[in-house]
Amino acid sequence: MDLHPTATTQESTADGGPPGEMTTCAGARAVITALLRPLKNASRHAEADAHLAVSELISNALRHGGGLTGFTADLDPDATRLRLQVEDTSTEPPHSRPTPDPTTPGGRGWGIIKRLAVTCSVAILPGAGKRITVTIAI
Template sequence: MRTAGQARAALARLLAAAGHPGGRALADAQLAVTELIANALHHGGGLTRFDARLGPGGTELVVDVEDGDDRHPVVQPLHDRDPATTGGRGWAIVQALAATCHVVPLPAGGKRIRVTFAL
């Protein structure tokens, strides 16, 4: 997986193969994954791994995005941002859309961000 577009398509295929209609869950996951991959490419030294799967019982979508940077995403409250700026909102968007967000350091360096979405 190299681009956000490829990741969005992979999510759609995964849910379709599982018989899930997509809808809001798919749209939320696709937007959040776009933000995570953009952050990995622009701030994290590049995307090193992407994985998406259904959780136990098929009731949630689990997505992992890994990059080469040890730094955790910085949360900046949206109300503190100049509305004219074009960046700095990605992590807040991800947190608003996902059911859970976890950042885990990787043994060889970098981090894994795991997000889940209720289906």
């Protein structure tokens, strides 16, 4: 699938990390902002949803996935959907707590991602790790 435009960790180090490495949620949000701001059809609501989804994806990779190993963000050809891909070192699929305790932090990220995304998939990578791909309507 050929999607345009694309921002990847190989092309962008918006978070100040070394070339080819995304290290923070803020850096990923900056990439998304750069992709969406020029679009006339992108709503602030869609941008907020994309920022929340990528923040959850990256923080989950850092907390539960053994570390972030890849990040890409790109638009479909008609710029109506944003695709986010996050890779980490774990082959364990993400999961939500059945009923998170309202007094305890955590356990809500995967559920939030699934509610915000139009599509959501998890692929185990050859060798090790996984890639989570979500699309957000613009």
